[in-house]
Amino acid sequence: MALSEFRLIQRFFAHTGASRTDVKLGVGDDCAVLSLPAGKELVVSIDTLVEGVHFFENSDPERLGHKSLAVNLSDLAAMGAEPAWATLALTLPAVDEDWLEAFCRGFSRLAAAHNVQLIGGDTTSGPLNISIQVHGFVTAGAALRRDGAQLGDLIYVTGRLGDAGLALRTVGNVAVPAAVQSRLDLPTPRLQEGRALVGLAHAAIDISDGLISDLGHICDASGVGATLYVEKLPCSQVVRDYIHANNDWSLPLSAGDDYELCITIPPEKLAEAERLAADFECGLTPIGRIEASAGIRCLTADGQAVQLSASGYEHFSS
């Protein structure tokens, strides 16, 4: 016998993630009731993952549970926010208890690791669709934004770029190392790094659609342009091998799905940025500079412009 919607939510999601004292009422009523710390602003983001668009059919549900939450937490990271709560709107073609348990396990493990509690949700029948909203806090007025980049700012990225794109481009290729595949399936939201950058970065965004596309959003919102130096882009050895074998910089520049942070830092804070870079386990690498001239220029060390065949992935693009 299939479970009713109500029992489905209760059973799988009533105790998911951390258990927080600021949750006055969690899963099981019409709404959740939450207490916000004094002096903080609320930071929220909602993102949807659709089967066949954002992930393959028959994707491993535990990895999917992790990734669905991770891509949302990455948005909180890009604001420098402390994560707190999540809601989950899950549309499922059928009730598969094994699938649900595995999804919940992946979701809950990542949630607990970042002190996030699942506070509510909705479970409906239909084509597989996962919408998650995350909620966090920032000190009032301190959120990192897209529109704060200034002329002369140095552009940095956390971690490495291109691994997720490589895994995506070579689906099912056993030669792709497990560590590279995990960068696509199990992205790490850079929450600790985002919070450390509050007060230092002028602007920040997470790289979901590709560096060019997402840095482009910073440039558009801030009314500036940028130059990137492609040899400075932090990449794993397999991505470097791919670039050199194919003379193609698209993996780190436009493949997306890495969920690293791209930030701009004023040059007078270079020393502070370098100290942070040494502290960040994932690294923090300078890759270019904010300039007045609109658009994003990608140059090699000898000053040649890099040609790109495609910009970041966008839904509905013609």
Place this chain on the structure above:
Amino acid sequence: MALSEFRLIQRFFAHTGASRTDVKLGVGDDCAVLSLPAGKELVVSIDTLVEGVHFFENSDPERLGHKSLAVNLSDLAAMGAEPAWATLALTLPAVDEDWLEAFCRGFSRLAAAHNVQLIGGDTTSGPLNISIQVHGFVTAGAALRRDGAQLGDLIYVTGRLGDAGLALRTVGNVAVPAAVQSRLDLPTPRLQEGRALVGLAHAAIDISDGLISDLGHICDASGVGATLYVEKLPCSQVVRDYIHANNDWSLPLSAGDDYELCITIPPEKLAEAERLAADFECGLTPIGRIEASAGIRCLTADGQAVQLSASGYEHFSS
């Protein structure tokens, strides 16, 4: 040429609903940033509407925009909360600008009427799926809940029951009055009524799945049972006609989709409840009583038990 995802969100949703000063950063960054009034708790709910499950294919998009938001605001009403912000995760099979404009119009009109601002969202491609999260405030500790019903409480409902069910059961029947059809397509969230009931009601829920099912949630959460007197159920004339013609009470008892509030009120507050009932334009009608004995009994005036063929609608029920 199709619009890119980014411009889609910006163009249609950047200025939807009210414009609120507590929105520090709205649509267009990785997250929205929001300021909560001192002394208030945050109240949130997320709900999904799926084509073919919650609404028919080719539904009028303007009415769908209204209804998608209304069913979510109804959850805030059931908590006695003041509405403030909404996010929208919209999965669309294709970009249809006329459809989007109409959807946005229906959504925005209702949002503005309740001082709700759209603060963020995500637009993706896939089978039509609408997830909306609403956010509101309650004075700390004052939220109406499901688990507060007590022995002897009087059970009340706002408005009338069964119209939406009648419209659903007689799809395309031109004999259904427009006012009844609107009760299905354009439900009115009882926000003002819910707020007026704070401090008076012991428990509250909104009737989405049907009175028996939703009152059942109050009873389960509160560890009580209930008796309802079916002739007291507030119904429109067409619903009364249907009941008597078919000797079938299922429309007001289990059809759902009315989005009225069901609340329990202690008997010592009867006079206060009657004063409110006179104030509510939609009405507030006593229909039964909370009792110790588990389960919900539906009785006629002469003490006969009413038999029901089905309880409220639940997804995935076998």
